[in-house]
Amino acid sequence: MVVGEIERDAQVVVIGGGPGGYAAAFRAADLGKEVVLVEAADALGGECLHHGCIPSKALLTATHLLDQIAAARVMGIRAERVSIDAQALSQWKGGVIDQLAKGLEQLAERRGVEVIHGKATFSGSRRLRISDGSVGALTFEQAIIATGSRPMDVPGIERDSELVMTSREALMLQDVPERLLVIGGGYIGLELGSVYARLGSRVTVVEMTAQLLPGIDRDLVQVVQRALRQHAVEIHLRAKVTGLKTEGGRVHVQVEREQGEALALEADRVLIAVGRRPNTETLGLEQTRIVRDPRGFIQVDRQRRTAEPRIYAVGDVTGEPMLAHKAAREGKVAAEAIAGEPVAFDNVTVPAVVFTEPEIAFCGLSEEEAKAAGQAVKVGKFPFRALGRALTLNRTEGFVKVIADAERNVILGVRMVGPGVSDLIGEAVLALEMGAQLEDLTVSIHPHPTLSEALAEAAEAAQQRAIHIYQTQVRA
Amino acid sequence: MPREFKFPDIGEGITEAELLRWYVQEGDQVQENQNLAEIETDKAVADLPSPYTGTVSRLHYQPGDRFPVGAALVTFTDGEEEPARPTAGERAPEDRRAVAEEAQARPRESGGVQVLATPATRRRARELGVDLTAVRGTGPAGRITDEDVERDAREGAPQPAATVGEPATAEVGQVPERAAQVAPTRSPLPDFAQWGPVERVALSATRRQIALKMTQALFTAPHAAALDEADITELELYRQRAQELVQDRGIHLTLLPFVMKAAVAGLKQFPSLNATLDEARQELVLKKYYHLGVAVDTERGLIVPVIRDVDRKSLIALAAELGGVVSRTRAGKAHLAELRGGSFTLTNAGAVGGHTFISIINYPEVAILGMGRAQEKPVVRDGHIAVRTLLPLSMSFDHRVVDGAYAVRFLNHVIALLEDPVRLQVEA
Numbered sequence: 008m009v010v011g012e013i014e015r016d017a018q019v020v021v022i023g024g025g026p027g028g029y030a031a032a033f034r035a036a037d038l039g040k041e042v043v044l045v046e047a048a049d050a051l052g053g054e055c056l057h058h059g060c061i062p063s064k065a066l067l068t069a070t071h072l073l074d075q076i077a078a079a080r081v082m083g084i085r086a087e088r089v090s091i092d093a094q095a096l097s098q099w100k101g102g103v104i105d106q107l108a109k110g111l112e113q114l115a116e117r118r119g120v121e122v123i124h125g126k127a128t129f130s131g132s133r134r135l136r137i138s139d140g141s142v143g144a145l146t147f148e149q150a151i152i153a154t155g156s157r158p159m160d161v162p163g164i165e166r167d168s169e170l171v172m173t174s175r176e177a178l179m180l181q182d183v184p185e186r187l188l189v190i191g192g193g194y195i196g197l198e199l200g201s202v203y204a205r206l207g208s209r210v211t212v213v214e215m216t217a218q219l220l221p222g223i224d225r226d227l228v229q230v231v232q233r234a235l236r237q238h239a240v241e242i243h244l245r246a247k248v249t250g251l252k253t254e255g256g257r258v259h260v261q262v263e264r265e266q267g268e269a270l271a272l273e274a275d276r277v278l279i280a281v282g283r284r285p286n287t288e289t290l291g292l293e294q295t296r297i298v299r300d301p302r303g304f305i306q307v308d309r310q311r312r313t314a315e316p317r318i319y320a321v322g323d324v325t326g327e328p329m330l331a332h333k334a335a336r337e338g339k340v341a342a343e344a345i346a347g348e349p350v351a352f353d354n355v356t357v358p359a360v361v362f363t364e365p366e367i368a369f370c371g372l373s374e375e376e377a378k379a380a381g382q383a384v385k386v387g388k389f390p391f392r393a394l395g396r397a398l399t400l401n402r403t404e405g406f407v408k409v410i411a412d413a414e415r416n417v418i419l420g421v422r423m424v425g426p427g428v429s430d431l432i433g434e435a436v437l438a439l440e441m442g443a444q445l446e447d448l449t450v451s452i453h454p455h456p457t458l459s460e461a462l463a464e465a466a467e468a469a470q471q472r473a474i475h476i477y478q479t480q481v482r483a
Numbered sequence: 484m485p486r487e488f489k490f491p492d493i494g495e496g497i498t499e500a501e502l503l504r505w506y507v508q509e510g511d512q513v514q515e516n517q518n519l520a521e522i523e524t525d526k527a528v529a530d531l532p533s534p535y536t537g538t539v540s541r542l543h544y545q546p547g548d549r550f551p552v553g554a555a556l557v558t559f560t561d562g563e564e565e566p567a568r569p570t571a572g573e574r575a576p577e578d579r580r581a582v583a584e585e586a587q588a589r590p591r592e593s594g595g596v597q598v599l600a601t602p603a604t605r606r607r608a609r610e611l612g613v614d615l616t617a618v619r620g621t622g623p624a625g626r627i628t629d630e631d632v633e634r635d636a637r638e639g640a641p642q643p644a645a646t647v648g649e650p651a652t653a654e655v656g657q658v659p660e661r662a663a664q665v666a667p668t669r670s671p672l673p674d675f676a677q678w679g680p681v682e683r684v685a686l687s688a689t690r691r692q693i694a695l696k697m698t699q700a701l702f703t704a705p706h707a708a709a710l711d712e713a714d715i716t717e718l719e720l721y722r723q724r725a726q727e728l729v730q731d732r733g734i735h736l737t738l739l740p741f742v743m744k745a746a747v748a749g750l751k752q753f754p755s756l757n758a759t760l761d762e763a764r765q766e767l768v769l770k771k772y773y774h775l776g777v778a779v780d781t782e783r784g785l786i787v788p789v790i791r792d793v794d795r796k797s798l799i800a801l802a803a804e805l806g807g808v809v810s811r812t813r814a815g816k817a818h819l820a821e822l823r824g825g826s827f828t829l830t831n832a833g834a835v836g837g838h839t840f841i842s843i844i845n846y847p848e849v850a851i852l853g854m855g856r857a858q859e860k861p862v863v864r865d866g867h868i869a870v871r872t873l874l875p876l877s878m879s880f881d882h883r884v885v886d887g888a889y890a891v892r893f894l895n896h897v898i899a900l901l902e903d904p905v906r907l908q909v910e911a
Contacts, residue, residue: 349606349609349610350606350609351605351609353605354602415624415625416624417599417624440601440602441601441602442599442600442601442624442626444623444624
């Protein structure tokens, strides 16, 4: 202990104030614990609120509106000169973030959660050092690590110029580059690429694997890819970036395609979106018995306890999928476990959404995954172009697919691509958690005319009973 | 990277064991499956094989220590790399609840066991310490309902067993894991030393398990008993003659196989005694099979191996089987499968010279038949005093399921068969 160092006790310390951390902190406080929340940034909310989910959705909504206005011509809406003031957009986005951050602050205060702004590192299995200007030490009964993740770099490529951005900088929307090169065709690259494409940039996407959105069903990706091409987004698949150089206000990028073919691309800005890595290197975890895997993810049990019994870990640090809603659920599980409740992270599924337009949303198993597991399946597919509401929205691209176990009709997975599917997938998640059968979805009356009917119709299609599409009847 | 070997959950309500001795020392190199230790789990002794090849760096317990399921027993260093797994460090599950967690369904996406249960039901299972993968679901598509979970918690369905060296454990029928809840509250004990010297002896695992079981049985089923005696004079002659015939086969023919046959014949006429009361569904589960548990007194305590399909086996086959089962049980080497599945139980206190005793029903069965020591006694037959061999019989039964008259009629039937060997031969 250093002279002048303040030593304190805490019942529960949460390290990180993002969706995982604040959910854990608030839940623990509601369950009667004294909670200290240590956040390295100036405000609560984490990556999600400040540099991720929220700003990206704000920008996506605004820029998508531009598209919709243009497409509304067919409805008789005449808008000859629609322009966008990037500054104003940025300010509005900032306002949204501020409002939410303030809300979190107030929630923390009302619950008596003490928020300390500083960086925490472990100095033992029950002690933390906090550097917040005045170095202090905190002894805790339980701790929850929720330090999140940060963007990965492309190995061998230095990010030494302002012109080479990660998602963080891209969301700040400093300007609209004439040409934007996106390295990485995953959901972050495509979402941000969409934003800039709609704002007027010429966007090129370079993806290492054989398809955009690797890991997502091909047929879903195809619908999105078509839409991206309509925005003149150039896509290079099976392409790897081998070199990058900034010169004269431009970025020169060397790309290697399969069969060794080399490609030289030029852009005004580059966005690197090749994945994220957990923030676990500088926490002082070596001072504890916490076990990490080779990628830095912390190993946890079903209550999110690490190998150190008093320390839990939630969110991006525990592994894939690195999504805010998974973090939130884990945060609550850890808090409830600390409070002695019989809780476990035993969810059947963690849904995922891609906010391109059209959107992609899915949960549970894909058809391929179910079959690979040896399951006989029934699949029902319903296209949005057959749905009344979709036509009145002037958004007819995409479909909903329901995969069920052929024997018991239990729903195994749902795949969606189309308008507003991010808001439709919740029902499918509930169906999976409850072990619902096709009948449960099809018997439930979905209001008309809404997009939600597409899920029920897809389930009906799996039963060979769809009304709004014609299926050659299979008589058993 | 150091790895730990934790005491696995081997099922049957076993929550802890005692270390008898180590076969290895710290620093030894061991191979996968090499025996590491000898432990006593409830009523049986077992060897624990190593799950890894590697060097033993630390042994965590001393002979005589007790440890719960999940406790780290041995730490290994080096050896084969194991794929990384989530660890729970030194946290040892104190109760069944944590054990049930590990066996619970994993997210379907990760290829886990597909168990259908709503989130609310999953929570209920955790609260009651029930392993969902072992519960039979009665909901649509086999979904497990809250009622299914609650029923399981009361009856204690079998756990998925893991092998621990020899599959030797000891658990009888369906053991209630929450038996502790059934015991009535007691007032605190006085300090007995104030009245004279006392010695405290820790209860063995077997003893504690028996205590739980007996408490649950007695406090669940209203016990009533029917007592009588059978004149087995003729039967004894028959038995002795039969014994001579099988002497050279090394088979020891006691009265027990005869009583088993007579009991089964009785159970066929009085099926409610070969059943279980399912309180949750208000149904009587009538068993169409006749697996008889035979209570064996061992050094560690009472253990009840089960002889299956008694109705389909001959007297000699039963006698042979009994011989093997009883000696294996006494040696603590009875197999897990042999200790479960009984529909009715026989207990023979006559073997140690007892006469009449009121047994406690082997929950969740409905009745238990006890036999005392056969003795020659004077009885009145046709107006004269005659010396006959009498076998005392006492049957405890669950009065929720059958009434006294039913029980007595059953006993009368059994006695009638025991008193007439030819009839026993013909009917049983």
